[in-house]
Every structure is written in structure tokens, then in C-alpha cells.
Amino acid sequence: MTNISLNPQQPKTAAMAERMAEVSGRSLWADARTRFLRNKAAMVSLVVLILVALFAFFGQYLTPWDNETIDWNVLGNTKELGRPSLANGHYFGFGESGRDLYSRVVQGTQISLMVGVVGAAIAVIVGTIYGAVAGFVGGRVDSAMMRFVDIAMSIPYMFVLILLLVVFGRSIVMLFVGIGLTAWLDMSRIVRGQTLSIKNKEYIEAAVATGVPTFTIIRRHIVPNLLGVVAVYATLLVPSMILTESFISFLGLGVQEPLTSWGALISEGVKTMNYGMLWQLFFPLTFFVITIFAFFFIGDGLRDALDPKDR
């Protein structure tokens, strides 16, 4: 009976403990989510990006025109007849070749987004595996693998990419291969560095000491800690893939007709802006710029949200 009074704080502490139990520990991800949701620029960008994606998927259903039919009446007098108009359903007007620009932009958005996302996905998967293996195994294997990356990285890849496209024909598959060949290199370096630093952390040591199997350590401790860096880098990789693809397509070496992409559409728009058909430049350029903007802001927001140093 008396030992309760020995510690007058005890009831209070017990109550506190009870309250603490109710507030379950916030995980890294829950924490990151809250911070990301608070980032206005990133949230606006996310909405913009969702709208662009919806446009790519469902935009085609909003127009009676497809991206292949050529309106022969308009061709040759696009400046007068091909203006954007809500009345005739050609919301963005006509493109250079007498096709409906709206559905061309829908198609270009699909292709550009696909190149960005698939290219980044390939880079992330290959780079993560390569980097993680190099980091884990360490020693000679590590230095051989990383020396290879060093050499591959210092090859001026734009030339190799253009060579690939010229030699094996300009196709979207070749574009994927070419972009994918180089994009994973940075990723593998980042993942390796991260793996090395995680490997030496105390909690890994503790896990090893308590006899947790290696595979479980990788799954429970190393992969979740890698994921933050990978997610941030992947988001920043998507716009750079889109930029590369647009660069190549702008030169006319990328996707070929009847397919199109933002780069190809911008290039067409540049060719015709002398004749006053500015809408042909304006629409693809706007989509390109807002999407790249959105990806950068989301990447920044994710970095702020996931960087544990920034608490």
C-alpha cells in the first residue's frame, strides 16, 4: 500500500504510458506522407500530373476526330481553316499534316509519358539490382562492377544513342533500349552508396547479432531504407527520360509517323510558326512544360518528405 505513495508521479506516468500506447508509432512512410501532403507545390503538381495522365488515357473519347484522318480541305490552307475551334470539335485546331491536333497531342502525351515511365522503371529495376549486388558483395566484385559503370558513364551516350537509332532503324523499341542502356548507371551508383552505408548501421549489426536470417534483414531493413532514395530518384528520372526522348524526336530521329510524341509535335510546331500557325507549337509545348514542371516539383517534394536528415 505504501509503496504507491513513494512515487507520487506513478499514476501520472501510467496515464501517460496509456496515452502513448494509443498513439501508435509513426512509421517513416506515414511521416513522409504527412510532410508530402503539406507541400503545396508538390500537391498541385500531383493534381496536374493526374489530369495530364487522365488526358492521355481518356482524352480521345472527348473528340469525334481520330489522329489519322487527314482533312484534305484543310491541308494547304491550315492557317485559315485549321484554327482551334470548339464549334467543329477540333479543340486544338489542325496539325501540320491536316490531322486533328487534339488527338495528336493525346497520342503524343501517351507516348511521351510511356517512354518516361517505362524508361525510368527499367532504369530503376536494373540499377537497383546492380547497385545492391555491388554494395552487398563488396570487395573485388564491387570494384569491377563499379569500374564498368565509371567507363560506361563517361561514354558520351547521346552519340551512341543516335548511332543505335540510325543503325537499327528509328523505332520506339530502339528508343527504349537506347535510353534504358544508360539511364540505370546513375541509379546503380546511388543504390550502391546507400547500400554500403546501410550495411554498416548499428541496427543491421543488431539484427545480425540477434540471429535474423540474411534474407529477412534485406527485406525488412535494407530494402525499405533504399526505397526512399529510389523513389525520389525515379521521380526525377521520369522527366529526364521525357526530355531525352523529346530531344531525339525533335531532331526527327525518335518516334516515327504515324506515332508521335511531344518532341516531334514541338518540332512540327517550330517549322510552321513562321506562317502564323502558333497553336501547333503552343499546345504540345504547354503540355510538355507543365508535365516536366510537375515531375520536378513532385520529386523535390518527395525528397523533402523522405530525407530523414531533414526532420
Next chain:
Amino acid sequence: MFSFVARRIAVAIPTLLVLLVISFLLMQTAPGGPFTSEKPLPAQVLANIEAKYGLNDPMWKQFTNYITGIVTAFDFGPSYRYKDRTVNDIIAQGFPVTLTYGTISFIVAVFVGGLLGIAAAIKHNSWLDYIAVGITIGAQVLPNFVMAPILLLIFTLWLGWLPGGGWNGGQWNYLIMPVIALSTSYMASIARLTRSSMLEVLRSNFIRTARAKGLPNRVIIWRHALKPSILPVVSYLGPAFVGMVTGSFIIDSIFSTGGIGFFYVNAAFNRDYAVMMGLTILLGTMTIAFNMVVDILYAWIDPKIRL
């Protein structure tokens, strides 16, 4: 220092070899030789042409001949498409142009970007800082193939102030738009890097000490803070250089400046393998060499890297 330079060269040489072998093998595997056309040439003529260009030799011999030609005589061979021109002629014509606007763009990017970054860091959270940050964010999404048409639209089509293209011997008004289009995004990156590293340096202890002993602000910035804060900029010079080289593809195609990029893209369309390979090797070697110099420069400036 010496061993670091030697080690750096030891990485550069295999890189160069890999580049050479990759481009040579790609060219060899290309379907359709350089003389395949819609109207097939008579077999005899084709055989003569192939003999002239040495295409009948075994592959290793073609490779060694080619490399020997480049190394000993700086001879990149004939163009397969234009019979009266060699790759050297093309380099001689296009390279000075690219070098001119490329160098100017590089200097503009480094100096304007650097000064903007320093100014933004010194006047942290002032209107100048906000403008600088705004520019750097905006310029991130304005790569040269977006920047160039916008400039063309404003200054040539609407205002009529500047010529819409051409080179005209590098006259200043023909240079303005190529230089702005090529340098903007790199200038922005350099400004961002300089600003953030300058801010970090200005918060460090040795700067506080310098302030405490009463040094004038000018001396603190230029003598003490500048050197550590330009380190990230130095390491960015390599990528910026590569960007300028590949950016010339766009500049030449939009402004018709007739630089090396024009010939490269043209060769890609015409499947003029000799020109493509010659330019790949020339520009690739320059890139690799430049990156090497930047790395050595970085190690020389940064006291933390032990040589």
C-alpha cells in the same frame, strides 16, 4: 598529384577505346551499306567502290587502318555520301562555328550563372534571391529545344529585332539567340549550385571567424567563401560541356547556324556512316578529355581529395 592524373588517364583510355569499338561495330552491323540505293549499282561498280574505300578488307584491318589514319594524320576518311568531301572538310567547316557559339555560351553560363548564384546567396531572402530562384526553377523546364523556338518567336517574328537564323561569319546579332538558347538551362543549374553551396559556406565557422576579426565583406566573399563554394560548379562543368556539344544539334537545326551539329544530324538521316563515326569520335574524345581535365581540376581545388 601525378599518380592521380595517371589514374584518371588510365580510366579515360579504356573509355575512349570502348567508344571507338562500339561505334565501329555499330557501323559494321548496319543493314545496307553506304552505297545501297533504290537503284542498285552494277556489281562491278559496287566492287570498285568498295575496293576504293577499303570495305573488302577484314574488319580488324579496316578498324586499325581507320584508327591509324586518325592518330597519325588526323584523317577521318572520305564522306560516303558526298564524293568530293572528306570528313575533315566537314569538320573544318562546321567546327569553328560550333566552337564559337559553344565557347561563348559556356562562358556566359559559368559567369552569369555563378554571379547570379553568389548575388542570390549574399542577399539571401531578398527580391534578388527570389528572382534568381524563380529563374533557376523556370529554366529547368526550358531545355534548348524549347528555349530556341520561344526566342525565335519573340525576337524575330514579333519584335523583328534579330535575324531568324544563319551565321554570317559570327556577327554579334546572329550569335545572341543561339547563345541564350544554349546557355540558359546550364546557367540556371550553375546559379542554383552556386547559391546553395555559397549559403552553406557563409554559415560555416571560418566565415564567422573572418567576420569576427573584422574583415570587410568583400574580402570575406571573394577570398574566403568563393573557393569552397565553386566546387560543385567545377564538377558540373563536365555535364555542362556535354550539354553544349549535344545542344548544338538543336541550335544548328533551329537557327541554321551550320555548325557541327547540323552535319551530324544530316549524316544520321543520310546514313553517312563515315561522317557520323568521325564526328562521334572527335566530339566523344573531346568530351572524355574535358571530363578528365575537370576531374583533375576538381581534385586540385578540393583539399579534401587526397592526391
